[in-house]
Amino acid sequence: MRTCVGCRERTSCSALLRVVARTGSSGTAELVPDVRRSLPGRGAWIHADLACLDRAEKRRSFARALRVTTPVDVSGLRAHLEQNL
Numbered sequence: 001m002r003t004c005v006g007c008r009e010r011t012s013c014s015a016l017l018r019v020v021a022r023t024g025s026s027g028t029a030e031l032v033p034d035v036r037r038s039l040p041g042r043g044a045w046i047h048a049d050l051a052c053l054d055r056a057e058k059r060r061s062f063a064r065a066l067r068v069t070t071p072v073d074v075s076g077l078r079a080h081l082e083q084n085l
């Protein structure tokens with residue numbers, strides 16, 4: 001069981017998308033969708049849903065879940081979700 005960082009609902013991993021942070025060119029923490037759940041490092045879990053992304057972004061849930069202190073860039077993850085709706 002995992003908790004969605006957006007809506008805080010607890011559900012099985014298979015219902016959620018794993019997300020990891022990668023250091024971007026400007027020092028931001030770029031969020032990367034880990035579709036195969038194989039990337040190393042700490043992961044955050046979220047529904048593949050823009051509403052959950054918005055909530056997670058507003059609450060800074062990704063920074064907390066991924067233990068990053070730099071600004072979080074969700075643009076790559078947002079584009080991924082928009083393409084997969």
Ligand SMILES: [Zn+2]
Nearest residue numbers: 004007047052
């Ligand atoms: Zn959710």
